[in-house]
Amino acid sequence: xxxxxRISAMExxxxxxxxxxxxxLSAELLLKIGRLSGQVHSPVVxxxxxxxxxxxxxxxxxxIEGHKTEPRSIxxxxxxxxxxxxxxxxxxxxxxxxxxxxxxxxxxxxxxxVAIYEPEFILWxxxxxxxxxxxxxxxxxxxxxxxxxxxPGAYRDFMVDVGRHQxxxxxxxxxxxxxxxxxxxxxxxxxxxxxxxxxxxxxRLGWIHPFxxxxxxxxxxxxQAMLHRHQLDGAGLxxxxxxxxxxxxxxxxxxxxxxxxxxxxxxxxxxxTDRGLADxxxxxxxxxxxxxxxMGDRLDLPGLRMRIERYFQFEMTHLGKDxxxxxxxxxxxxxxxxxxxxxxxxxxxxxxxxxxxIIRLGLEEELIESPGPKSVxxxxxxxxxxxxxxxxxxxxx
Numbered sequence: 001x002x003x004x005x006r007i008s009a010m011e012x013x014x015x016x017x018x019x020x021x022x023x024x025l026s027a028e029l030l031l032k033i034g035r036l037s038g039q040v041h042s043p044v045v046x047x048x049x050x051x052x053x054x055x056x057x058x059x060x061x062x063x064i065e066g067h068k069t070e071p072r073s074i075x076x077x078x079x080x081x082x083x084x085x086x087x088x089x090x091x092x093x094x095x096x097x098x099x100x101x102x103x104x105x106x107x108x109x110x111x112x113x114v115a116i117y118e119p120e121f122i123l124w125x126x127x128x129x130x131x132x133x134x135x136x137x138x139x140x141x142x143x144x145x146x147x148x149x150x151x152p153g154a155y156r157d158f159m160v161d162v163g164r165h166q167x168x169x170x171x172x173x174x175x176x177x178x179x180x181x182x183x184x185x186x187x188x189x190x191x192x193x194x195x196x197x198x199x200x201x202x203x204r205l206g207w208i209h210p211f212x213x214x215x216x217x218x219x220x221x222x223x224q225a226m227l228h229r230h231q232l233d234g235a236g237l238x239x240x241x242x243x244x245x246x247x248x249x250x251x252x253x254x255x256x257x258x259x260x261x262x263x264x265x266x267x268x269x270x271x272x273t274d275r276g277l278a279d280x281x282x283x284x285x286x287x288x289x290x291x292x293x294x295m296g297d298r299l300d301l302p303g304l305r306m307r308i309e310r311y312f313q314f315e316m317t318h319l320g321k322d323x324x325x326x327x328x329x330x331x332x333x334x335x336x337x338x339x340x341x342x343x344x345x346x347x348x349x350x351x352x353x354x355x356x357x358i359i360r361l362g363l364e365e366e367l368i369e370s371p372g373p374k375s376v377x378x379x380x381x382x383x384x385x386x387x388x389x390x391x392x393x394x395x396x397x
Contacts, residue, residue, distance in 0.1 A: 005168065005169055005171075005172050007172075007176055007179040008270070008271060009168065009271045009272075010168075010176065010179075010180075010204055010207055010208065010270075010271070010272060011269075011270030011271055011272065012268050012269070012270040012272065012274050012277060013180075013183045013184070013200060013201075013204060014183075014189075014193075014196070014197060014200055014277075015196070015200060015274055015277045015278035015281050016268060016274055016278070017268070017274050017275050017278040018278040018279070018281075018282055019278075021282060022196050022278070022281055022282060022285065023192075023193075023196075025195075025282065025286065025289065026192065026193070026194075026195045026196060026285065028289060029195055029232075029285060029288055029289050029292065030195070030232075032289065032292045032293065032296065033232055033233075033234045033238075033292055035296065036234040036237055036238060036292055036295060036296050036299070037234045037235040037237060039237075039296065039299045039300070039301070040235075040237065040299060042335070042336055042337030042338075043337065044337030044338045044378055044379065045334065045335075045336075045337040045379055046235055046236075046237070046337075048337075048378070048379055048380070048381055049236070049237055049299070049381070050235065050236030050237065051381075052381050052386075052390075053236055053237065053238070053239050054099050054102050054103065054236075055071060055074050055075075055095075055099065055383075056239045056241070056242055056393060056394065057098070057099075057102060057220075057224070057239050057240075057241045057242075058074065058094075058095045058098035058099050058102070059071065059074065059095070059394060060239065060241035060242045060244070060245035061098055061216075061217055061220050061241045061245075062091065062094055062095060062098065063245045063248075064216060064220075064241065064244060064245050064248055064251075065216060067090075067091045067094055068091065068396075069088075069091040069092055069094070069095045070394075071383040071386055071394055072383040072384070073088065073091070073092055073095070074092070074095045074096075074099070074383070075382065075383040076092070077092035077093065077095050077096040078096060078099065090137060093132075093133055093134065093137060094133070094137075096132065097129055097130075097132030097133050098129065098217065100128070100132050101125060101128040101129045101132060101221065102221060102224070104128055105125065105128075105221060105224075105225055106228060106236070109225060109228055109229060115185075116185075116222075116225050116226065116229050117181045117182075117184055117185025118181055118185075119174070119177040119178060119180075119181055121222075121225070122177070122181075122205070122210070122218060122222055123153045123154070123155075124153065125218050125221050125222060125225075126152060126153050126154075126211055126214055126218050127152040127153025127154075128153075129152070129214060129217060129218070129221075130150055130152035130153070130214065131153075138150040138151075138152070140212060140213040142158075142160070148212060150211075150212060150213050150214070151212075154211075155170065155173040155174070155177075155210050155211065156170050156173070156209075156210065156211055156212040157170050157212075158170060158212065160209060160212070162206075162209055162259075163256055163259075164256065164259070165207070165256070165259040167207065167208060167209035168208060168209075173208065173210050176208045176210075177208065177210060180201070180204060180205065180208060184197055184200075184201045184226075191230070194230050195232065195285060195288070196281055196285070198223055198226045198227060198230075198232075198284075199280065199281040199284035199285055200277060200280075200281055201223070201226065202219055202222075202223045202284060203255060203258045203277060203280050203281075203284075205218075205219050205222060206219050206255055207258075207259055207272075220240065220241050220244070223240055224240060227240070234292065234295070237295055237299065238288075238291045238292050238294075238295040239291060239295075240287070240288060240291065242291055242294075243287035243288065243290055243291040244287060246287075246290075246395070247283075247287060250283060251283070251287075254279060254280040254283045254284075255280065257273075257276045257279060257280065258272070258273065258276035258277045258279065258280040259272070259276070260272065260273045260276050261273065262274070263275065294392075298390045298391075298393065301334075301335065304334055304389065305331050305334065305335075307388060307389050307390075307391070308327065308330055308331050308334060308389060309327060309331065310388065311385060311388035311389060312324075312326070312327040312330075314388075315384075315385075315388060316365070319361060319365075322357070322358060325348045325350065325354075325358050326358050326361055326365075326367070328347050328348060329344055329347055329348070329358060329359075329362060329368065329377070330362065330367050330368065330379070332347050333368060333377065333378065333379035334379055337378065337379060338376045338377060338378040338379070339376060339377060340376055340377075341355070341359060341374070341376075341377060343377075344358060344359060344377070359377065362377075366380055366382040366384075367380055367382070367385065368380055
C-alpha cells in the first residue's frame with residue numbers, strides 16, 4: 001500500500017551512481033549546445049529552423065506513440081487540409097495539436113515569470129493538447145478494453161498498469177505531483193546538474209503517470225519546456241523526440257528498468273533503484289548528445305550550401321537556366337535570412353525585370369517568402385526541400 005500512497009515511494013529523485021560519467025556527459029552537452037546555437041547567425045534563419053524542428057518534434061513524438069504522419073501531411077494539416085482517410089486525418093489532427101501546444105508553450109515561456117515547476121503548468125500542457133483535438137479523439141481504452149473519456153487537463157481518476165509498473169493511486173496524484181515540482185524546481189539542483197535533473201524528471205513524471213492518456217506526449221513536451229527555460233535547447237535547433245524515437249526500444253527498456261524497486265543495499269537508499277535511474281539518465285544524456293551532434297552536422301553552413309546546390313541540380317531542372325540564378329538567391333538567403341529585393345540584382349548581376357521573374361519563381365516554388373509584394377525576401381523551408389536540404393531529418397523507423 002505505501003508504495004502507491006507515500007510520496008517517498010518515488011525516491012530517489014536524483015541519481016547518485018555513475019555521477020562522474022553523468023557530469024562528463026553534461027559538460028560535453030553544454031559545450032556542444034552552445035556551439036550549435038552559435039552556428040546560425042541570422043535570427044530569421046534561426047526562427048525558421050525552430051519552426052521546422054517543431055514539425056520534427058511532432059513527427060517523432062507521434063511515431064513513438066505508433067502514429068506516422070509524413071512531413072507533407074503535417075504541412076497540409078497546418079493549412080486545415082485534412083485527408084479523406086480517417087486514420088490519416090486523425091494522425092494529421094494529432095500533429096496539428098502537438099505543434100499548436102508546443103508553439104503556445106514556447107510563446108508562454110517568453111514570460112520568465114511563468115512557473116514551469118508547478119503542477120498547473122503540466123496540467124496546462126495536457127489540457128492544451130487535448131483541447132486541440134475533436135471530442136471523438138478524446139476517448140481511450142483501458143488494458144481490459146473498456147473505453148473512457150479523456151478530460152483535458154485533469155489527473156486520472158482510476159488505477160492503471162504501465163507494463164509491470166503500477167503508478168500511484170489516483171487519490172494521491174496531487175501529493176506526488178507537488179513533491180515532483182518542489183524537488184526539481186528547488187534550490188538543491190545546481191545548474192551544472194540541470195541536464196541530469198531534466199533526465200531524472202522525465203522518468204519520474206512517467207513513473208507517476210498522472211493522466212489516463214497522453215503521458216508520453218506531456219513528458220516530452222515538459223522536458224522540452226525545462227530545456228528551453230534553462231536555455232539548453234540550442235535556440236530550438238535540436239530535437240529530443242527524434243533521438244527518443246530512434247532509440248525507442250532502448251528508451252522504453254530504460255524507463256522500465258528505472259521503475260524497479262531498490263536492488264539491495266548497494267542500490268541507493270530510496271524505494272526505487274538508484275542504478276536504474278542513473279542508467280536512464282546516462283541513456284537520456286547520450287541521446288541528447290547524439291541529436292545535438294546530428295543537428296550540428298546538418299546546420300554546418302558550407303554543407304548546407306552544397307546541399308542546396310545539389311537540390312537545384314536535381315529537383316529544379318524544370319526551371320531551365322533560371323534555376324542557377326534562383327539557387328544563388330536561395331543560397332544567399334540561407335546565409336543571411338532575409339534581404340531587400342534590390343539585393344537580388346547584386347547576387348545575380350542581371351537587370352531588374354529579370355530579377356523580378358526570379359523572385360516570382362522563388363515565391364511560386366515556395367523556396368522564398370515575402371510578407372508583401374514589395375517587402376523583404378526571406379528563406380523558406382517547405383516540406384518538399386527537407387530531404388534535400390537536411391537529409392535524414394525524417395527517418396522511417
